[in-house]
Amino acid sequence: MVRRVRRLLAAVAGAVLATACALTLAGTTAAHATTPKPPVAGVDITGDELDEPLRLRADTRPTEVNAVLDQVDWLGRTGQQRGPQAADLGPKYTVVVLAGDVPKNTYDLYPLAKGGPRIYRPAKQPDRSKTLAGWFFGRLNMSETLRSAGVPLEPQFDTISGGAGGGGRVIPDDSLVPKQDLDATMNELQRLLLLNAGVMVVITVGLAGIALLVRRRTR
Known part of the structure; x- marks a missing residue:
């Protein structure tokens, strides 16, 4: 019991x-x-030819803040260990992302780097989070995004909006000037058509000759 x-x-x-x-x-x-996680309050931008930081806040300039965040919030866990030569990087702009009023992440942006915009993410982040240092190809519209935010950069109207990496300019300068006028283009087209017609005639005559030869031998 x-x-x-x-x-x-x-x-x-x-x-x-x-x-x-x-x-x-x-x-x-x-x-x-x-x-709740503290929302992104804004970004601070420092760098070449900026006497003082650009302080963009989500409550007053949400469009610019979101555009700058779009340049860096897609980065993967690992990047390239080695970046371009220092002479090929061009001007550098450091972007600090704020969560609430506290710095959270930092990135170095090179919008005019040779071979396309580049991003460097340091391993040491303001929020002491663990991440891997690495280089990444940036979005093609990085220069225009930073310029719209207030960075003194020359306008580039022939960049593609969005996308990642691949060069500062998409349309070659010489492609903006016509190489041939309409008459020259029509002449080239006419020559091509005549050449094709001549080839068809030769093929037809050849087939007719072969058919005639086969017919004679089979009699």
Whole structure:
């Protein structure tokens, strides 16, 4: 009888302890779930020919803030370990992303780098998060995005909006000037058509000759 009572008390105690642990874990999870992450308050930009930082805030310049964030928020976990030569990087602009009023992430942007815009992400971040240092190809519209935010850069109207990497200019300069006028183009087309017609005549004559030769031999 005593053993049964002890077993019953042990089972009840275990159930109570398990329930308490489950409730504690659920409360902790709910607390984490209900605690919202601080929204991005804005970005600070420093760099070449900027006497003082550009302080863009989401409540006053949301379009510019989102455009700058779009340049860096897609980076993967790992990048290239080696970047271009220092002489090929061009002007450097450091972007610091703020969560609330606290610096969270930092990136170095090179919009005029040779071979296309580049981004360098340092391993040491303001929020002390663990990340891997690396180089990344930037978006083709990086220069225009920074210029719209207030960075003193020359306008580039022939860049593609969005996309990643691949050069500062997409349309070659010499392609903007017509190489042939309409008459020259029509002459080239006419020559091509005549050449094709001549080839068809030669093929037809050749087939007719072969057919005639085969016919004579089969008689």
